[in-house]
C-alpha cells in the first residue's frame with residue numbers, strides 16, 4: 290500500500306518545522322538587537338546631557354573667577370541649577386598640587402574619593418577650569434573637573450542586556466517544559482496505541498489458535514500436514530507481533546541474554562523471508578557476550594534495521610552483524626549492509642518519525658528502533674558510517 294500521508298508527513302512537516310524555527314530565531318534577533326540599539330541611543334542622549342551639565346558648571350566656576358564678571362549671576366547658576374544635582378559624582382583636582390580640591394556626590398571618605406577619581410579618569414575626559422584669581426585677573430590656578438555618569442544612566446546602559454538574559458533564560462525554561470510535555474504526550478500516544486493494538490489482536494488470535502486445533506482434528510485434513518504447518522507458522526508470527534506490541538505498551542522487563550543467540554535466532558527467522566540473494570553473517574570475537582535485553586523488542590529492532598538494509602541493496606548483497614565489547618559495561622552490535630547508503634547529512638534525520646525515501650514506506654521503522662533502544666534499553670543507536678553505493682553501518686550500544 291502506498292502511504293497516502295507520505296507527502297503530508299514527510300516533506301511539509303519537516304520543511305515547515307525548519308522554517309518556523311528560523312523565523313522565530315530571526316524575529317528574536319531583530320527584537321533583541323532593536324531593543325539594545327534603542328536603549329543605547331537613549332543612553333547616548335542622556336550621557337550628552339550629563340556631560341553638558343558638568344561642562345556648564347566648570348564654565349560657570351571659571352567665569353566667576355574673572356574680575357570683570359559679575360559673579361553673582363554665575364554663582365546663582367552654579368548653586369541653584371547645577372549644584373543641587375545629587376546624582377552626578379564630581380571631583381575637582383588642582384593641577385599644581387594634584388590634590389582633590391572639591392568634590393560632590395562622592396561622600397567624605399578620602400580612600401573612597403581616591404578610588405572614585407581613578408574610575409573617573411578611566412571613564413571620561415575632564416573639563417579644564419582656568420582660575421583667574423590674581424589681583425588683575427591673572428591666571429592663578431588650573432583645575433580639572435572629573436566626573437562619572439549618574440548611577441541611573443549606568444544602570445540604564447546595562448539594562449537591555451539584563452533584560453534580554455532574563456528573557457532568554459525564561460525562553461529556555463519554557464522550551465524545556467514544552468518539549469518535556471510534548472515528549473510525554475508522544476509517549477502516551479505510543480504506549481496507548483501499542484496497548485490497544487496488542488489488546489485488539491489478542492481476541493482473534495486466541496480464537497485462531499482454537500480453530501487451528503479444531504482443523505487439525507478434522508478428517509478432511511488427514512495427510513495435509515503442510516497446511517497445518519503453514520497455519521501454525523502464521524499463528525506464531527501473530528503471537529510474536531502481539532507480544533511486541535504488548536511489551537512496548539508496558540514497562541519492559543530486561544533480562545541478561547546471550548546476544549549472539551538472539552541475533553542468530555532472528556537472522557534465521559528472517560532468512561527465508563527475504564531474497565535468497567542476501568547473505569547473512571555474524572562476526573565477533575566472542576559468542577559468550579551477554580547484555581540486558583527485552584527479547585521481543587530487541588528482535589523487532591534488528592528486524593527493522595535488517596529489512597532497511599535489504600531494501601537499500603535491492604535484494605542482492607550482504608548483511609553483516611558484528612557483536613563486540615564497547616567498554617567494560619557496554620556491548621555493541623553493528624549491523625552493516627552494502628546497499629546504496631544514506632544521503633549525506635541525513636544520518637540523524639532517518640530516526641525522525643515520518644522520514645522516508647520509499648514509495649511504500651511509513652518512515653516509522655527507525656523511529657521505533659530509536660525508541661526501543663533509548664527509552665526501553667537505556668542504550669544508544671546511531672549511524673556509524675554510511676557511504677553512497679558502499680553501504681551503511683548502524684551501531685547499537687547496550688549495557689551489559
Ligand SMILES: Nc1ncnc2c1ncn2[C@@H]1O[C@H](COP(=O)(O)OP(=O)(O)OP(=O)(O)O)[C@@H](O)[C@H]1O
Pocket residue numbers: 593597598601626628629630631639640644645646647649650651652653654655656681
Ligand atoms: N540501511 C539503510 N541504507 C540506506 N538508507 C536507509 C537505511 N536505513 C534507513 N534508510 C533511510 O532511512 C529512511 C527511514 O527508515 P525507516 O525504517 O524509519 O522508514 P522506512 O523504511 O522508509 O519505512 P517503514 O516505516 O516501513 O520502516 C528510509 O526511507 C531510508 O531512506
Ligand SMILES: [Mg+2]
Pocket residue numbers: 593596597653654655
Ligand atoms: Mg524501515
